[in-house]
Amino acid sequence: MGLDMDDRRPPYQQVADALRAAIRDGEYAAGDRLPTVAELAEQYGVAKMTVQRALTDLRAEQLVVSWQGRGTFVRSRSEADAATTSVHDEIMKRLDSMHDELARLSERVSRLEGAS
Amino acid sequence: MGLDMDDRRPPYQQVADALRAAIRDGEYAAGDRLPTVAELAEQYGVAKMTVQRALTDLRAEQLVVSWQGRGTFVRSRSEADAATTSVHDEIMKRLDSMHDELARLSERVSRLEGAS
């Protein structure tokens, strides 16, 4: 389970690619927990920090999500999409709310104008 | 030039934020080279690895680009913003619409105040 010695890329990139392939091939399905950092480090014959460096990339790609004390889990594609749009969704919700408040305010002013 | 001891976030995040602010405030302009990793480490009183961890995030955000043997350079915004332009356009349209409605409402309220 070690790394390819003929591959001149940094080990952390090889580990990241190996995990991407394992996820893509269904070895780890959405929701599954990956082996622990210590186990992966032993499997690939690298230090724990090297595994962490690989996971940093996978987290940035939103392919996995890590929880302290629990583990690192494979994300579903829909979860990744939701995460990328969650910030924008929240902004749009806020805008909708403000738009509604503006509409109510506008109606109140209209009534004031009609009563005068 | 050290870090805020009251900030309980990890030092690498504080370094990343400090660099983001320096770039946003024009201390480093597009195309400029940042101080070397060793210099930044000394400025902020952290290890070189901690600076590298911060730069890993900034590179993922496409805020900077690093070249071995040369340095780390600030990227122009046009290079990084293309992907999110459509979403921002939609938000700006909504904000413009609300701004117009607010302006009309403000004028109507002013007239009411003048008539009372």
Place this chain on the structure above:
DNA sequence: GTCCATTTGTCCGTATGTATA
């Protein structure tokens, strides 16, 4: 061309912190 200083990139071992179960 060769040599060398600079700079980023990476890895490791160890230690500590923090959140979960």
Place this chain on the structure above:
DNA sequence: GTATACATACGGACAAATGGA
């Protein structure tokens, strides 16, 4: 309270790429 597991930090070391002498 204990054990597990991820997260971060540090120091040291070496590799790789650049650029200039």
